[in-house]
Amino acid sequence: MGRIVIPMEIRRSLGIVEKDALEMFVEEDQIILRKYQSSQACAITGDISDRNISLANGKIIVSPEGTELLIKKLQQYLLK
Structure with missing residues (x-):
């Protein structure tokens, strides 16, 4: 299993706290990681x-x- 560490300052500015779900996807040549928003x-x-x-x-x-x-x-x- 791979892991990615998101710096604390970035997590704070995006309102990401422990146990928040994140989604990751590829768009052209970029990897996009964002807080998961359930429909x-x-x-x-x-x-x-x-x-x-x-x-x-x-x-x-x-x-x-x-x-x-x-x-x-x-x-x-x-x-x-």
Whole structure:
């Protein structure tokens, strides 16, 4: 098994913490490494859960907590 060490300063600046999943792929002559973003992650909180719901024909995924935050913000916006 091979290993790659990502310097701490780069991990901090990208918000990568221990146990975060990373994805690696090749694009032309470059190797690209980035923090894995699940297609089932909440657009607001980043949570991945079986309780997340899909809105707008799958374009937006929100967790129960994200839904509450979104509702509060929308209510504030509409009451202005």
